[in-house]
Amino acid sequence: MADTHLPIHPEAPASDLWYSDGLRFKCTQCGNCCGGGPGYVWLTLEDMTRIAGFLKMPFDDFTRKFVRKVKGAYSLVERANFDCIFLQRADGKATCGIYPVRPMQCRTWPFWEMNLQTPAAWTHAASRCPGMCDLDAPKYPLAHIEKCRTHPESPD
Ligand code: SF4
Numbered sequence: 001m002a003d004t005h006l007p008i009h010p011e012a013p014a015s016d017l018w019y020s021d022g023l024r025f026k027c028t029q030c031g032n033c034c035g036g037g038p039g040y041v042w043l044t045l046e047d048m049t050r051i052a053g054f055l056k057m058p059f060d061d062f063t064r065k066f067v068r069k070v071k072g073a074y075s076l077v078e079r080a081n082f083d084c085i086f087l088q089r090a091d092g093k094a095t096c097g098i099y100p101v102r103p104m105q106c107r108t109w110p111f112w113e114m115n116l117q118t119p120a121a122w123t124h125a126a127s128r129c130p131g132m133c134d135l136d137a138p139k140y141p142l143a144h145i146e147k148c149r150t151h152p153e154s155p156d
């Protein structure tokens with residue numbers, strides 16, 4: 001593993017990034033990132049439009065039922081147990097009920113800026129996401145990682 005203190009520098013050549021050789025990831029469907037505790041699944045306008053279309057719901061009906069306003073931004077509502085409203089648990093597996101149109105935040109996990117700052121940050125995130133420490137998982141190339149990293153995962 002590369003130097004655990006090597007930070008990301010936006011101007012750094014891609015070859016200098018600690019994850020330039022790619023990163024392994026394969027979701028195990030444990031559901032840790034979709035529930036179990038309070039959190040926010042931020043939504044862009046495009047996310048909301050796509051999900052409403054997928055559910056064949058008028059946009060306003062969709063937002064009334066599934067969206068809450070938080071800090072001036074929009075997030076999916078949670079169940080009483082803090083699971084995402086679209087998380088489905090069965091037979092020990094967690095699946096997403098809107099997987100083909102899941103929000104940008106979900107589609108870009110785990111290649112978020114905060115997880116890519118250092119190898120230590122990646123390892124820390126992996127402590128709750130078993131898919132990030134599967135040595136047999138497929139390796140995602142740098143181009144894919146960077147594409148995900150540069151999408152905002154929250155409105156902050
Ligand atoms: S925490 Fe990781 S392995 Fe578990 S459901 Fe989320 S992405 Fe998949």
Ligand code: SF4
Nearest residue numbers: 034084086087096106
């Ligand atoms: S939208 Fe789907 S992938 Fe995203 S948190 Fe909810 S259940 Fe998980």
